[in-house]
Amino acid sequence: MDELRRFRLALGAWAGGGPRADTAAVAARELAGGGLRTAVLVEGGSDLAALETLAARHGRDLGAEGVAVIPLGGATNIGRYLDVCGPPGLGLSLAGLCDVAEERHFRRHLERVGLGADLTGAGLESLGFHVCVADLEDELIRALGAEGVQQVIEVQGEMRAFRTFQNQPAQRERPVEHQLRRFLGTHSGRKALYAQALVAHLDLDRVPRPLERLLTRV
Template identity: 80%
Template sequence: MDEVTRFRAALVAWAAGGAAAEAAAVRARRLADGVRTIVLVEGGSDQAALEALAARHGRDLGAEGVAVVPLGGATNIGRFLDVCGPPGLGLPLAGLCDIGEERHFRRHLERVGLGTGLTRAGLEALGFHVCVADLEDELIRALGPVGVQQVIEAQGETRSFRTFQGQPAQRERPVDHQLRRFMGTHSGRKALYARALVTHLTPARVPRPLERLLTHV
Protein backbone atom coordinates (compact mmCIF):
# COMPACT_ATOMS: atom_id res chain seq x y z
CA MET A 1 0.00 0.00 0.00
CA ASP A 2 1.52 3.34 -1.06
CA GLU A 3 1.57 6.45 1.11
CA VAL A 4 -1.33 8.20 -0.64
CA THR A 5 -3.51 5.11 -0.19
CA ARG A 6 -2.59 4.96 3.50
CA PHE A 7 -3.29 8.67 3.80
CA ARG A 8 -6.72 8.25 2.20
CA ALA A 9 -7.58 5.41 4.60
CA ALA A 10 -6.48 7.48 7.61
CA LEU A 11 -8.49 10.45 6.38
CA VAL A 12 -11.66 8.36 6.01
CA ALA A 13 -11.23 6.96 9.53
CA TRP A 14 -10.61 10.43 10.94
CA ALA A 15 -13.68 11.90 9.26
CA ALA A 16 -15.81 8.99 10.50
CA GLY A 17 -15.17 10.04 14.11
CA GLY A 18 -15.53 7.66 17.03
CA ALA A 19 -12.89 6.00 19.16
CA ALA A 20 -10.42 5.51 16.30
CA ALA A 21 -10.54 9.12 15.07
CA GLU A 22 -7.70 10.47 17.22
CA ALA A 23 -5.23 7.78 16.14
CA ALA A 24 -6.36 8.20 12.51
CA ALA A 25 -5.75 11.96 12.75
CA VAL A 26 -2.19 11.31 13.92
CA ARG A 27 -1.59 8.98 10.96
CA ALA A 28 -3.13 11.41 8.49
CA ARG A 29 -1.00 14.30 9.74
CA ARG A 30 2.14 12.17 9.51
CA LEU A 31 1.35 11.07 5.96
CA ALA A 32 0.19 14.51 4.78
CA ASP A 33 3.75 15.59 3.96
CA GLY A 34 3.53 13.53 0.77
CA VAL A 35 0.18 15.02 -0.29
CA ARG A 36 -0.04 18.08 -2.53
CA THR A 37 -3.81 18.24 -3.11
CA ILE A 38 -6.90 16.44 -1.85
CA VAL A 39 -9.72 15.86 -4.35
CA LEU A 40 -13.07 15.20 -2.68
CA VAL A 41 -15.52 13.21 -4.82
CA GLU A 42 -18.88 11.69 -3.95
CA GLY A 43 -18.08 8.03 -4.61
CA GLY A 44 -15.73 5.40 -5.95
CA SER A 45 -16.96 5.70 -9.54
CA ASP A 46 -15.96 9.37 -9.59
CA GLN A 47 -12.51 8.40 -8.32
CA ALA A 48 -12.23 5.69 -10.98
CA ALA A 49 -13.19 8.09 -13.78
CA LEU A 50 -10.76 10.81 -12.71
CA GLU A 51 -7.86 8.40 -12.28
CA ALA A 52 -8.65 6.76 -15.66
CA LEU A 53 -8.66 10.14 -17.40
CA ALA A 54 -5.38 11.06 -15.70
CA ALA A 55 -3.84 7.78 -16.93
CA ARG A 56 -4.90 8.66 -20.49
CA HIS A 57 -2.85 11.81 -20.11
CA GLY A 58 0.12 9.84 -18.79
CA ARG A 59 -0.42 11.01 -15.24
CA ASP A 60 -0.35 9.02 -11.99
CA LEU A 61 -2.22 11.18 -9.50
CA GLY A 62 -1.03 9.25 -6.46
CA ALA A 63 2.60 9.57 -7.52
CA GLU A 64 2.01 13.32 -7.97
CA GLY A 65 0.73 13.62 -4.41
CA VAL A 66 -2.91 14.05 -5.44
CA ALA A 67 -5.18 12.05 -3.10
CA VAL A 68 -8.61 11.38 -4.62
CA VAL A 69 -10.92 10.70 -1.66
CA PRO A 70 -14.47 9.32 -2.05
CA LEU A 71 -16.79 10.82 0.55
CA GLY A 72 -19.20 7.89 0.68
CA GLY A 73 -22.02 10.33 -0.12
CA ALA A 74 -22.22 14.08 -0.61
CA THR A 75 -23.72 14.72 2.82
CA ASN A 76 -20.33 13.78 4.32
CA ILE A 77 -18.65 16.78 2.72
CA GLY A 78 -18.79 18.80 5.97
CA ARG A 79 -16.87 16.24 7.99
CA PHE A 80 -14.20 15.87 5.30
CA LEU A 81 -13.77 19.63 4.96
CA ASP A 82 -13.33 19.81 8.73
CA VAL A 83 -10.40 17.38 8.60
CA CYS A 84 -8.93 18.34 5.20
CA GLY A 85 -9.58 22.09 5.04
CA PRO A 86 -8.62 25.08 7.19
CA PRO A 87 -9.99 23.60 10.45
CA GLY A 88 -7.81 20.49 9.97
CA LEU A 89 -4.89 19.77 7.66
CA GLY A 90 -5.25 22.98 5.67
CA LEU A 91 -4.24 21.31 2.40
CA PRO A 92 -5.26 22.55 -1.07
CA LEU A 93 -8.62 21.09 -2.06
CA ALA A 94 -10.62 20.37 -5.20
CA GLY A 95 -13.68 18.27 -5.86
CA LEU A 96 -16.54 16.96 -7.95
CA CYS A 97 -20.23 16.72 -7.07
CA ASP A 98 -23.65 16.10 -8.62
CA ILE A 99 -25.85 19.09 -9.31
CA GLY A 100 -28.34 17.95 -6.69
CA GLU A 101 -25.63 18.10 -4.03
CA GLU A 102 -24.08 21.41 -5.08
CA ARG A 103 -25.76 23.26 -2.22
CA HIS A 104 -24.13 20.97 0.37
CA PHE A 105 -20.69 21.60 -1.07
CA ARG A 106 -21.25 25.35 -1.35
CA ARG A 107 -22.59 25.70 2.20
CA HIS A 108 -19.76 23.77 3.83
CA LEU A 109 -17.03 25.40 1.75
CA GLU A 110 -18.32 28.75 2.96
CA ARG A 111 -18.59 27.46 6.53
CA VAL A 112 -14.89 26.52 6.69
CA GLY A 113 -13.84 29.86 5.24
CA LEU A 114 -13.20 28.95 1.60
CA GLY A 115 -15.54 31.55 0.14
CA THR A 116 -18.64 33.65 0.66
CA GLY A 117 -21.70 33.84 -1.56
CA LEU A 118 -20.22 31.17 -3.82
CA THR A 119 -21.67 30.89 -7.32
CA ARG A 120 -21.03 28.08 -9.78
CA ALA A 121 -18.13 30.11 -11.17
CA GLY A 122 -16.86 30.66 -7.65
CA LEU A 123 -16.91 26.93 -6.99
CA GLU A 124 -14.97 26.27 -10.17
CA ALA A 125 -12.38 28.88 -9.24
CA LEU A 126 -11.81 26.91 -6.02
CA GLY A 127 -11.44 23.71 -8.04
CA PHE A 128 -14.90 22.26 -7.31
CA HIS A 129 -16.88 21.19 -10.36
CA VAL A 130 -20.53 20.18 -10.76
CA CYS A 131 -21.92 17.33 -12.90
CA VAL A 132 -25.35 17.45 -14.54
CA ALA A 133 -27.08 15.33 -13.32
CA ASP A 134 -24.23 13.13 -12.15
CA LEU A 135 -20.99 11.82 -13.64
CA GLU A 136 -22.65 8.73 -15.14
CA ASP A 137 -25.13 10.97 -16.92
CA GLU A 138 -22.29 13.18 -18.18
CA LEU A 139 -20.39 10.16 -19.53
CA ILE A 140 -23.47 8.60 -21.16
CA ARG A 141 -24.33 11.87 -22.92
CA ALA A 142 -20.72 12.32 -23.99
CA LEU A 143 -20.42 8.85 -25.55
CA GLY A 144 -24.05 8.47 -26.62
CA PRO A 145 -26.38 5.52 -25.92
CA VAL A 146 -25.07 3.53 -28.90
CA GLY A 147 -21.47 4.04 -27.83
CA VAL A 148 -22.28 3.08 -24.24
CA GLN A 149 -23.94 -0.13 -25.42
CA GLN A 150 -20.80 -0.93 -27.39
CA VAL A 151 -18.84 -0.59 -24.15
CA ILE A 152 -21.34 -2.89 -22.43
CA GLU A 153 -20.81 -5.40 -25.22
CA ALA A 154 -17.02 -5.14 -24.78
CA GLN A 155 -17.54 -5.95 -21.10
CA GLY A 156 -19.53 -9.07 -22.03
CA GLU A 157 -22.71 -7.76 -20.39
CA THR A 158 -25.05 -7.24 -23.35
CA ARG A 159 -27.27 -10.17 -22.32
CA SER A 160 -27.50 -8.82 -18.77
CA PHE A 161 -28.43 -5.38 -20.10
CA ARG A 162 -31.13 -6.77 -22.39
CA THR A 163 -32.59 -8.72 -19.47
CA PHE A 164 -32.56 -5.54 -17.39
CA GLN A 165 -34.30 -3.59 -20.18
CA GLY A 166 -37.06 -6.22 -20.19
CA GLN A 167 -37.97 -5.68 -16.55
CA PRO A 168 -41.46 -4.12 -16.16
CA ALA A 169 -40.07 -1.04 -14.39
CA GLN A 170 -37.62 -0.39 -17.23
CA ARG A 171 -39.52 -1.14 -20.43
CA GLU A 172 -40.95 2.35 -20.94
CA ARG A 173 -37.87 4.28 -19.82
CA PRO A 174 -35.62 6.04 -22.37
CA VAL A 175 -32.47 4.06 -23.10
CA ASP A 176 -30.19 6.61 -21.45
CA HIS A 177 -32.14 6.21 -18.20
CA GLN A 178 -31.91 2.43 -18.54
CA LEU A 179 -28.15 2.69 -18.98
CA ARG A 180 -27.75 4.80 -15.85
CA ARG A 181 -29.84 2.42 -13.78
CA PHE A 182 -28.05 -0.63 -15.15
CA MET A 183 -24.69 0.71 -14.08
CA GLY A 184 -25.87 0.97 -10.50
CA THR A 185 -27.42 -2.47 -10.16
CA HIS A 186 -24.35 -4.36 -8.91
CA SER A 187 -21.65 -3.40 -6.44
CA GLY A 188 -18.59 -2.21 -8.33
CA ARG A 189 -20.38 -1.84 -11.67
CA LYS A 190 -20.48 1.98 -11.55
CA ALA A 191 -16.71 2.15 -11.05
CA LEU A 192 -16.13 -0.46 -13.75
CA TYR A 193 -18.12 1.52 -16.30
CA ALA A 194 -16.73 4.87 -15.19
CA ARG A 195 -13.26 3.62 -16.13
CA ALA A 196 -14.45 1.91 -19.31
CA LEU A 197 -16.47 4.88 -20.60
CA VAL A 198 -13.61 7.31 -20.00
CA THR A 199 -11.28 4.98 -21.87
CA HIS A 200 -13.58 5.00 -24.91
CA LEU A 201 -14.13 8.77 -25.07
CA THR A 202 -12.34 10.90 -27.62
CA PRO A 203 -10.53 13.88 -26.03
CA ALA A 204 -13.09 16.30 -27.47
CA ARG A 205 -15.95 14.46 -25.75
CA VAL A 206 -14.60 14.34 -22.20
CA PRO A 207 -17.24 15.92 -19.90
CA ARG A 208 -16.31 19.46 -18.94
CA PRO A 209 -16.45 18.98 -15.14
CA LEU A 210 -14.08 16.01 -15.31
CA GLU A 211 -11.70 17.69 -17.75
CA ARG A 212 -11.59 20.94 -15.77
CA LEU A 213 -11.01 19.10 -12.50
CA LEU A 214 -8.05 17.19 -13.91
CA THR A 215 -6.61 20.41 -15.35
CA HIS A 216 -6.96 22.08 -11.95
CA VAL A 217 -5.00 19.43 -10.09
Protein backbone atom coordinates (compact mmCIF):
# COMPACT_ATOMS: atom_id res chain seq x y z
CA MET A 1 0.00 0.00 0.00
CA ASP A 2 1.53 3.33 -1.01
CA GLU A 3 1.90 6.21 1.43
CA LEU A 4 -0.83 8.33 -0.14
CA ARG A 5 -3.37 5.54 0.23
CA ARG A 6 -2.26 4.96 3.81
CA PHE A 7 -2.63 8.69 4.47
CA ARG A 8 -6.17 8.73 3.08
CA LEU A 9 -7.15 5.77 5.23
CA ALA A 10 -5.60 7.26 8.38
CA LEU A 11 -7.20 10.62 7.69
CA GLY A 12 -10.61 9.01 7.22
CA ALA A 13 -10.33 7.15 10.52
CA TRP A 14 -9.23 10.34 12.28
CA ALA A 15 -12.04 12.40 10.76
CA GLY A 16 -14.56 9.68 11.62
CA GLY A 17 -13.77 9.80 15.34
CA GLY A 18 -14.28 6.78 17.55
CA PRO A 19 -11.78 4.62 19.45
CA ARG A 20 -9.23 4.53 16.59
CA ALA A 21 -9.14 8.28 16.04
CA ASP A 22 -6.14 9.05 18.24
CA THR A 23 -4.02 6.30 16.69
CA ALA A 24 -5.12 7.36 13.22
CA ALA A 25 -4.21 10.98 13.99
CA VAL A 26 -0.66 9.96 14.91
CA ALA A 27 -0.35 7.95 11.69
CA ALA A 28 -1.76 10.78 9.57
CA ARG A 29 0.64 13.30 11.12
CA GLU A 30 3.61 11.00 10.46
CA LEU A 31 2.60 10.42 6.86
CA ALA A 32 1.92 14.12 6.26
CA GLY A 33 5.40 14.88 7.56
CA GLY A 34 6.89 13.06 4.58
CA GLY A 35 6.42 16.06 2.29
CA LEU A 36 2.67 16.56 2.03
CA ARG A 37 1.84 20.23 1.49
CA THR A 38 -1.74 20.39 0.17
CA ALA A 39 -5.00 18.54 0.74
CA VAL A 40 -7.59 18.79 -2.03
CA LEU A 41 -11.00 17.99 -0.57
CA VAL A 42 -13.47 16.59 -3.11
CA GLU A 43 -16.88 15.00 -2.71
CA GLY A 44 -16.17 11.53 -4.05
CA GLY A 45 -14.15 9.09 -6.12
CA SER A 46 -15.21 10.50 -9.48
CA ASP A 47 -13.70 13.89 -8.59
CA LEU A 48 -10.49 12.14 -7.54
CA ALA A 49 -10.35 10.20 -10.82
CA ALA A 50 -11.01 13.30 -12.93
CA LEU A 51 -8.42 15.47 -11.21
CA GLU A 52 -5.67 12.84 -11.23
CA THR A 53 -6.37 12.01 -14.89
CA LEU A 54 -6.21 15.68 -15.86
CA ALA A 55 -2.99 16.12 -13.90
CA ALA A 56 -1.44 13.13 -15.67
CA ARG A 57 -2.39 14.60 -19.05
CA HIS A 58 -0.35 17.65 -18.06
CA GLY A 59 2.56 15.46 -17.05
CA ARG A 60 1.98 15.93 -13.34
CA ASP A 61 2.01 13.40 -10.49
CA LEU A 62 0.10 15.10 -7.69
CA GLY A 63 1.19 12.65 -5.01
CA ALA A 64 4.86 13.13 -5.89
CA GLU A 65 4.30 16.89 -5.68
CA GLY A 66 2.97 16.62 -2.14
CA VAL A 67 -0.70 17.03 -3.10
CA ALA A 68 -3.23 14.58 -1.65
CA VAL A 69 -6.68 14.46 -3.24
CA ILE A 70 -9.07 13.37 -0.48
CA PRO A 71 -12.57 12.04 -1.29
CA LEU A 72 -14.91 13.06 1.52
CA GLY A 73 -17.53 10.39 0.97
CA GLY A 74 -20.12 13.16 0.60
CA ALA A 75 -20.10 16.94 0.95
CA THR A 76 -21.62 16.85 4.44
CA ASN A 77 -18.32 15.42 5.72
CA ILE A 78 -16.40 18.56 4.78
CA GLY A 79 -16.44 19.87 8.36
CA ARG A 80 -14.73 16.79 9.78
CA TYR A 81 -12.02 16.87 7.12
CA LEU A 82 -11.40 20.58 7.54
CA ASP A 83 -10.93 19.93 11.24
CA VAL A 84 -8.20 17.36 10.61
CA CYS A 85 -6.57 18.87 7.49
CA GLY A 86 -7.00 22.58 8.14
CA PRO A 87 -5.98 25.02 10.89
CA PRO A 88 -7.37 22.93 13.78
CA GLY A 89 -5.42 19.84 12.62
CA LEU A 90 -2.53 19.36 10.18
CA GLY A 91 -2.51 22.95 8.98
CA LEU A 92 -2.12 21.97 5.33
CA SER A 93 -2.79 24.23 2.40
CA LEU A 94 -6.30 23.50 1.23
CA ALA A 95 -8.28 23.43 -1.99
CA GLY A 96 -11.41 21.63 -3.10
CA LEU A 97 -14.24 20.90 -5.49
CA CYS A 98 -17.97 20.54 -4.88
CA ASP A 99 -21.35 20.54 -6.63
CA VAL A 100 -23.36 23.73 -6.59
CA ALA A 101 -26.06 22.11 -4.42
CA GLU A 102 -23.44 21.34 -1.76
CA GLU A 103 -21.69 24.71 -1.83
CA ARG A 104 -23.39 25.81 1.38
CA HIS A 105 -21.69 23.06 3.38
CA PHE A 106 -18.27 24.15 2.16
CA ARG A 107 -18.96 27.83 2.85
CA ARG A 108 -20.23 27.23 6.36
CA HIS A 109 -17.36 25.04 7.50
CA LEU A 110 -14.64 27.11 5.85
CA GLU A 111 -15.98 30.08 7.79
CA ARG A 112 -16.20 28.01 10.99
CA VAL A 113 -12.50 27.08 10.91
CA GLY A 114 -11.52 30.69 10.30
CA LEU A 115 -10.80 30.63 6.57
CA GLY A 116 -13.28 33.30 5.58
CA ALA A 117 -16.38 35.26 6.48
CA ASP A 118 -19.55 35.78 4.47
CA LEU A 119 -17.94 33.89 1.61
CA THR A 120 -19.16 34.52 -1.93
CA GLY A 121 -18.41 32.39 -4.96
CA ALA A 122 -15.39 34.59 -5.67
CA GLY A 123 -14.36 34.23 -2.04
CA LEU A 124 -14.46 30.45 -2.31
CA GLU A 125 -12.31 30.54 -5.43
CA SER A 126 -9.78 32.79 -3.73
CA LEU A 127 -9.40 30.05 -1.10
CA GLY A 128 -8.94 27.41 -3.81
CA PHE A 129 -12.45 25.91 -3.62
CA HIS A 130 -14.31 25.58 -6.90
CA VAL A 131 -17.96 24.80 -7.64
CA CYS A 132 -19.34 22.60 -10.43
CA VAL A 133 -22.64 23.55 -12.05
CA ALA A 134 -24.56 21.36 -11.53
CA ASP A 135 -22.00 18.64 -10.83
CA LEU A 136 -18.84 17.21 -12.37
CA GLU A 137 -20.76 14.95 -14.78
CA ASP A 138 -22.80 17.90 -16.03
CA GLU A 139 -19.63 19.93 -16.54
CA LEU A 140 -17.97 17.14 -18.52
CA ILE A 141 -21.07 16.46 -20.65
CA ARG A 142 -21.27 20.14 -21.60
CA ALA A 143 -17.54 20.26 -22.35
CA LEU A 144 -17.56 17.16 -24.58
CA GLY A 145 -21.05 17.47 -26.01
CA ALA A 146 -23.58 14.66 -26.16
CA GLU A 147 -21.94 13.08 -29.22
CA GLY A 148 -18.53 13.09 -27.59
CA VAL A 149 -19.84 11.44 -24.44
CA GLN A 150 -21.59 8.76 -26.48
CA GLN A 151 -18.32 8.04 -28.29
CA VAL A 152 -16.72 7.38 -24.90
CA ILE A 153 -19.64 5.14 -23.91
CA GLU A 154 -19.12 3.22 -27.15
CA VAL A 155 -15.42 2.77 -26.38
CA GLN A 156 -16.37 1.45 -22.93
CA GLY A 157 -18.63 -1.15 -24.58
CA GLU A 158 -21.78 0.22 -22.94
CA MET A 159 -23.70 1.70 -25.85
CA ARG A 160 -26.29 -1.09 -25.81
CA ALA A 161 -26.82 -0.51 -22.10
CA PHE A 162 -27.23 3.22 -22.73
CA ARG A 163 -29.79 2.66 -25.52
CA THR A 164 -31.76 0.36 -23.21
CA PHE A 165 -31.62 3.03 -20.52
CA GLN A 166 -32.86 5.68 -22.97
CA ASN A 167 -35.92 3.54 -23.74
CA GLN A 168 -37.06 3.38 -20.13
CA PRO A 169 -40.41 5.20 -19.74
CA ALA A 170 -38.94 7.71 -17.27
CA GLN A 171 -36.16 8.65 -19.72
CA ARG A 172 -37.79 8.72 -23.16
CA GLU A 173 -38.87 12.36 -23.15
CA ARG A 174 -35.76 13.76 -21.48
CA PRO A 175 -33.02 15.58 -23.42
CA VAL A 176 -30.07 13.35 -24.24
CA GLU A 177 -27.82 15.39 -21.95
CA HIS A 178 -30.09 14.56 -19.00
CA GLN A 179 -30.15 10.90 -20.01
CA LEU A 180 -26.36 10.81 -20.14
CA ARG A 181 -25.96 12.44 -16.76
CA ARG A 182 -28.37 9.99 -15.19
CA PHE A 183 -26.79 7.00 -16.95
CA LEU A 184 -23.32 7.87 -15.63
CA GLY A 185 -24.61 7.55 -12.08
CA THR A 186 -26.72 4.40 -12.35
CA HIS A 187 -24.16 1.79 -11.23
CA SER A 188 -21.63 1.79 -8.40
CA GLY A 189 -18.22 2.75 -9.75
CA ARG A 190 -19.56 4.07 -13.07
CA LYS A 191 -19.12 7.73 -12.12
CA ALA A 192 -15.41 7.25 -11.39
CA LEU A 193 -14.92 5.12 -14.50
CA TYR A 194 -16.45 7.75 -16.74
CA ALA A 195 -14.85 10.69 -14.96
CA GLN A 196 -11.50 9.19 -15.88
CA ALA A 197 -12.56 8.21 -19.41
CA LEU A 198 -14.23 11.53 -20.24
CA VAL A 199 -11.29 13.60 -19.01
CA ALA A 200 -8.93 11.38 -20.98
CA HIS A 201 -11.02 12.05 -24.12
CA LEU A 202 -11.40 15.80 -23.57
CA ASP A 203 -9.56 18.44 -25.59
CA LEU A 204 -7.37 20.27 -23.10
CA ASP A 205 -8.68 23.63 -24.29
CA ARG A 206 -12.21 22.57 -23.28
CA VAL A 207 -11.57 21.45 -19.70
CA PRO A 208 -14.42 22.61 -17.42
CA ARG A 209 -13.43 25.78 -15.60
CA PRO A 210 -13.76 24.43 -12.01
CA LEU A 211 -11.51 21.47 -12.80
CA GLU A 212 -8.98 23.55 -14.71
CA ARG A 213 -8.79 26.26 -12.04
CA LEU A 214 -8.43 23.69 -9.28
CA LEU A 215 -5.51 21.96 -10.98
CA THR A 216 -3.86 25.31 -11.64
CA ARG A 217 -4.26 26.22 -7.98
CA VAL A 218 -2.45 23.14 -6.68
